[in-house]
Amino acid sequence: MAEKSVYAHRVEPQDVDFTLCATFPSLGASILNTAGIDAHSKGFGVDVLNTDNHSWILSRMAMEFDYRPQQYTDYTVTTWINEYGRVLSTRNFTLCDAEGHEFGRAVTQWAMLDLTNRTAVDLSHVGDTHADAMVACPSPTDKPRKIREVSPTIHSEHRIVYSDIDFNRHVNTMRYIEMMCDLLPLELLTCAAPVRLDVHFLHESRYGQTLTIGCELREREALFEISTDDRTVAVRACMAWK
């Protein structure tokens, strides 16, 4: 059994919006970077997996922020893995201010992909190999919720460009969250209420494709569906304000 790992972060000028508070995508990027660095330091990062032609793929993500910290604020991201299912492993996070008060938390679920045939690897045996890295501590909030149906009333289109793509030439996770935010009224995005985001990644989308971003606005809740040219759903998501 391992201990939780703690990493230092700071809200930099490129991380804030016009209210000088950290954006959801910038906080999400800190969370995912922490996952990458922690997996690397424990010997099962993407670099090591790639030598077996495997990779980690983010399947679902839930993030909660009680408030968004201001520019130049120091904070920590604590992370631990507490579960290996057959297909998904669960990595958890808490975000704390300099005084140690928790202001955010996240639960992410990852599949291991075999890049030769692009199928999910059975994680049953991997969980044993990585047992030393597991922490017997529950997730800090509910696991990512399923989002089954979205009936969008607002739409935008976006051609996937150079600045959107990651090392796989797929759209970067946080770019999806930017596209969703950019469909919302500023009043909702910048309201001070605690917020929860649930995101499901269903299919990859690639450089040169055109995405349709659809949004269904309910009271204190926004549902999203992002699909590619051929109407394949790439991402479904929900943002809910308390």
Place this chain on the structure above:
Amino acid sequence: MAEKSVYAHRVEPQDVDFTLCATFPSLGASILNTAGIDAHSKGFGVDVLNTDNHSWILSRMAMEFDYRPQQYTDYTVTTWINEYGRVLSTRNFTLCDAEGHEFGRAVTQWAMLDLTNRTAVDLSHVGDTHADAMVACPSPTDKPRKIREVSPTIHSEHRIVYSDIDFNRHVNTMRYIEMMCDLLPLELLTCAAPVRLDVHFLHESRYGQTLTIGCELREREALFEISTDDRTVAVRACMAWK
């Protein structure tokens, strides 16, 4: 007279493109963040200027990169001010790898804006007040060059959204550079040759406006002009590969 100041940076996963090298906008953001932190630490940051209803406005920028560092690379940004003209002050930068080898440099020119009437402040007396912060060391490369005429053959449109804007609700400097990059062929963007970017900021553009990004591709050179709905030119720029 002051000494040059040195700040530590690292190429994070959100800073790289699909080649795992730092993008131009991420290197530009490091440069501008260094300017902000250095001005703040010397007592003439935007926070202090705002109490007089003044602010620094980036007018012109030149950046040269011999190569783009890879993900997780540590590097330093060294900065110093060496000139106060009547309207523009000049802040310089060099970027060095962990062994101290210079791989990039930048020269930026800033106006001080009086926010009450949105006119430039005469810097003649400001130069005296800030004399302690000046460093008698020449700029590391040519000052930003003027770009007079652009005859675009490639165009794109972009409606200004939440994720594009800074604390003034104007388009963030580095978003302009992203928009330019996104018009270029991947082969040019990712070629290993040293590159120089010259950018002139002529007018602000605001949330809700639609930008037209025009590009004129020449041999080893791309010229850009970004204009707002009413055809006001917001930015002109040139990228040149050796």
